[in-house]
Amino acid sequence: MSISSQTMRRLPVYLDYLKQLPRDTARISATAIASALELGDVQVRKDLASVSGAGKPRTGYDTAGLIQTLEDCLGCGEKRQAVIVGAGKLGRALLDYQGFETYGLSIEAAFDQSPDAVGVTDAGKRILPMAALEAFVQTHPIRIGILTVPADQAQQVCSRMCDCGIRAIWSFAPRRLHVPEGVLVQYENMAASLAVLSSHLAG
Amino acid sequence: MSISSQTMRRLPVYLDYLKQLPRDTARISATAIASALELGDVQVRKDLASVSGAGKPRTGYDTAGLIQTLEDCLGCGEKRQAVIVGAGKLGRALLDYQGFETYGLSIEAAFDQSPDAVGVTDAGKRILPMAALEAFVQTHPIRIGILTVPADQAQQVCSRMCDCGIRAIWSFAPRRLHVPEGVLVQYENMAASLAVLSSHLAG
DNA sequence: TAGATTGTTAATCGATTAACAATC
DNA sequence: TAGATTGTTAATCGATTAACAATC
Numbered sequence: 001m002s003i004s005s006q007t008m009r010r011l012p013v014y015l016d017y018l019k020q021l022p023r024d025t026a027r028i029s030a031t032a033i034a035s036a037l038e039l040g041d042v043q044v045r046k047d048l049a050s051v052s053g054a055g056k057p058r059t060g061y062d063t064a065g066l067i068q069t070l071e072d073c074l075g076c077g078e079k080r081q082a083v084i085v086g087a088g089k090l091g092r093a094l095l096d097y098q099g100f101e102t103y104g105l106s107i108e109a110a111f112d113q114s115p116d117a118v119g120v121t122d123a124g125k126r127i128l129p130m131a132a133l134e135a136f137v138q139t140h141p142i143r144i145g146i147l148t149v150p151a152d153q154a155q156q157v158c159s160r161m162c163d164c165g166i167r168a169i170w171s172f173a174p175r176r177l178h179v180p181e182g183v184l185v186q187y188e189n190m191a192a193s194l195a196v197l198s199s200h201l202a203g
Numbered sequence: 204m205s206i207s208s209q210t211m212r213r214l215p216v217y218l219d220y221l222k223q224l225p226r227d228t229a230r231i232s233a234t235a236i237a238s239a240l241e242l243g244d245v246q247v248r249k250d251l252a253s254v255s256g257a258g259k260p261r262t263g264y265d266t267a268g269l270i271q272t273l274e275d276c277l278g279c280g281e282k283r284q285a286v287i288v289g290a291g292k293l294g295r296a297l298l299d300y301q302g303f304e305t306y307g308l309s310i311e312a313a314f315d316q317s318p319d320a321v322g323v324t325d326a327g328k329r330i331l332p333m334a335a336l337e338a339f340v341q342t343h344p345i346r347i348g349i350l351t352v353p354a355d356q357a358q359q360v361c362s363r364m365c366d367c368g369i370r371a372i373w374s375f376a377p378r379r380l381h382v383p384e385g386v387l388v389q390y391e392n393m394a395a396s397l398a399v400l401s402s403h404l405a406g
Numbered sequence: 407t408a409g410a411t412t413g414t415t416a417a418t419c420g421a422t423t424a425a426c427a428a429t430c
Numbered sequence: 431t432a433g434a435t436t437g438t439t440a441a442t443c444g445a446t447t448a449a450c451a452a453t454c
Contacts, residue, residue, distance in 0.1 A: 008399050020354070042413090057410075057452075251436095252437060
């Protein structure tokens, strides 16, 4: 039974909520989670059922157990290695951001075509020249590529990533990408969010 | 007739695509747009119909006219002013990013509780102390607040934003926010995208 | 036992897709 | 005219919500 992508997107929201609860919260009900997160209680129960199945009538879920289950499901325990291509402001911000480690993502290095960008960041992460991309990816267990290059270079860099074996691409570039069968592209479309905000202000 | 939020999110995607076409592309069909963006042609036609209605059978849409219509609809012409609270790496990256100007968003200043953060960025944008937030928002036409503080400060900062008249909040903090009636919160949930990527690699 | 909660089955809702008439 | 394309109406699909039996 595969988990729908809508459910998958809510799992880290539940996990964040559970982790910020007081330490002594031994049990928690779907009803309580739903009310805190402003979601439907049936939706929460259904989402949790799709990964856990350990809820008990009357008492709810064991908090620690549920956190463990969600972490397992999101792969927080594993270390999934990624590289970033495009060491502009956004690329460097993501590179130095610690928060993704919580979810098992470790960004190993960034690459940039500009010789000026090459070096080491404040957090001690390496920025390497573009020419080093293929060798680096092939000598490390890199499976995720993060794209923070300008739109007009996105397809070209994406193709290079796919060619050296990257299986999942997280793209911040506003451009639809063409990838081989089996490679997943996840678009982080900031302009889309902005459009929704704007239409609220206008309407 | 109000535009659905799914459609609204696709409008900037269409706009980006149209703007990168060769200058001499006088007309374009929904079929062509759909095939380039890997969407359904009926979906594109329906989205465009909801804002334009200027498509002509056999010839398609006037490219320049469609760009203009989309820009109007997304408010690219207006200047919507925003502030950022939280001048960490992500906050500063967004502050200095030029790309949002294209969509009519102008980030006027950032605010941070740490005295060390206060100053001026590379791009010449001001970072001010938190105490200056209310006065700044009330003396400028700020309607959008961008939240890039840690999760545990998000609600408190969000409330201050709402209190001084901000009507739309774009939050990068992994925390559900409670806002008064009429204020829109748009969550940019990076962990959710990461979860989808991870499940692809695992599954 | 009574009551709160889970998990499942059925109904609803919204968005996408298919079918087709209208038009240039 | 013939053919490509638009825009609309109906059908489908997926996700959310409501109703309810099961359980501790």
